[in-house]
Amino acid sequence: MYAEYIGEKDTQETQEVRDKLWAWLIDPNHEVKGLIAINDKGVVVGFVHYRPFPVLSGAEKGGFIDDLFVTPNARGKRIAKELIEAVVKIGKKNNWKGIRWMTDESNVSAKKAYDKLAIRTNWVTYDIAPL
Numbered sequence: 001m002y003a004e005y006i007g008e009k010d011t012q013e014t015q016e017v018r019d020k021l022w023a024w025l026i027d028p029n030h031e032v033k034g035l036i037a038i039n040d041k042g043v044v045v046g047f048v049h050y051r052p053f054p055v056l057s058g059a060e061k062g063g064f065i066d067d068l069f070v071t072p073n074a075r076g077k078r079i080a081k082e083l084i085e086a087v088v089k090i091g092k093k094n095n096w097k098g099i100r101w102m103t104d105e106s107n108v109s110a111k112k113a114y115d116k117l118a119i120r121t122n123w124v125t126y127d128i129a130p131l
Contacts, residue, residue, distance in 0.1 A: 005047075005067065025049070032051045033049070033051065034049045035047065035048050035050075035087070037070070037074075037083055045071045045074035045079060046068075046070035046083055047069055047083070048067065048083040048084070048086070049067040049068075050063055050087045051064055052096065055097045060095075061096050061097065062091075062096050062098050062099065062100060063087055063088075063091040063096045063100070064100050064101065065099065065101035068083060068084070070083075080110070081113065081117060084099070084117055084118075087099055
């Protein structure tokens with residue numbers, strides 16, 4: 001499923017990178033965590049990767065969603081909403097100030113779902129990469 005997610009993003013990713021991400025996810029001491037969504041047949045149909053981040057303006061912590069994916073055949077079934085709500089619950093437990101994430105401007109279906117769950121900000125993202 002992760003390969004399907006990466007394929008939708010039009011990025012190249014090596015097995016070495018996937019192995020490293022998996023090592024992070026199974027390391028209880030690493031800041032990156034993940035959740036999966038499983039349908040009633042026991043099939044994984046979605047996942048979310050998240051982590052805490054510092055909110056300097058309030059000297060607090062927030063949560064950041066790095067990846068969120070629902071398989072095409074499971075979309076429209078509120079799975080993304082449930083995954084985001086699970087991260088919100090974790091954030092409340094950890095006293096995070098809020099949850100933040102980004103999506104591609106062209107990802108119309110995701111933006112439609114996200115607009116029901118959160119406030120779209122006016123912030124523009126810049127990257128300097130690779131270094």
